Amino acid sequence: MQNFTDRFAKTVSCPKGMKKKLFTDGKVRGLVLEVRDTGGKTYYVRHADDRGSQKLHKIARAEDISVSDARKLAEQLRRQLIMGEDPKSVKAAKRAVPTFAEFTADKYLPYVFSYKKSADTDLSLLKNHLLPALGRKWLDDITPEDIEGIIKKRIRNGAAPASANRLTILLRYMFSLSMKWKIAGIKENPASAVELLPVNNQIERFLTDEETQRLYKAVSTSQNKNLKDIVAALILTGARKSEALKAEWSDIDFDRRTWRIPVAKSGKPRYIPLNDQMMTLLKELEERNKIGSKYLFANPKTRKPYVSIFRSWDTARKQAGLPDVRLHDLRHNFASLLINSKRSLYEVQKLLGHTQVKTTMRYAHLAHETLIDASNATSRLSGILEIGVSK
Structure with a gap:
């Protein structure tokens, strides 16, 4: 045991024939100085673990700190070890954290x-x-x-x-x-x-019959010869743009009148029932499929799905005087037509492929308007009840 001093730490050397030697401080319990035959010296705290084994916990190199600092750090480290905190484990855990x-x-x-x-x-x-x-x-x-x-x-x-x-x-x-x-x-x-920012972007753009006619006339004159068929398919089925662009002939079952979407937004397959107008369109497309592509709306140059049709669509909607109409609005319009045809929200949910009815509930106000219209069937009672009759 040795009362460490700065002079001792500086001059002490490893005895000949030994690779290293530990010197114990006489003032602070557990503080040791390891001196190696290479000339290196390091302060440690010696402490018994829960199983009684003596472990050395590194403090610092002797050349980097004074004896006084070594004693302060040794006391702090020893208190941590007594409380069950292992700085070595903490450091190892920190090093394991990725960026x-x-x-x-x-x-x-x-x-x-x-x-x-x-x-x-x-x-x-x-x-x-x-x-x-x-x-x-x-x-x-x-x-x-x-x-x-x-x-x-x-x-x-x-x-x-x-x-x-x-x-x-x-x-x-x-x-x-x-x-x-x-x-x-x-x-x-x-x-x-972190709270999400308030969003009010539930844009619901529905087309009138006149607007639909203008739009279809514009897409029919587009340089993209497939645009009118793509738009027609979206209007008639309520499919998503990506679903239409990736559609393959193998997905169409003419006998059962279904269009299989292999991987829908939910991650699962879904099936779109094909109405009479869509069946007619598909038969026309089948007859015109001169390039023999496996895709319904293949780009004639690449024979593969279009990467984007925005430019041709943007030109057509502006030409129709409908610059605010998005391709996705055709899906909203499909839902609007269903609701106004007195179809239930459950039916709309199934036709649009929504996994949760709350997604479909955004169209509930349309159902309400339809109910009001139905309720007006009671108008024949106005005379009996004398409502609106001057007295």
């Missing part, structure tokens, strides 16, 4: 690309917004304030609240998975503390 970029590349993207239809969208959001801001941060260092800063920047740059919310939702999902997978250091979801 946001590492977690994204090694865990998240391989997972979502194995099942998620919108994985490309996730990748775009990550590359353009989240990785530049969070990529170098350790996953357990990301705070709600960090996320709120990203959202505020998106809004300042002109993004709509719904677009900004997609970042929060994506981060919520990523952190939820990190907790499920027990990623080191992740015990809470910082994105769950």
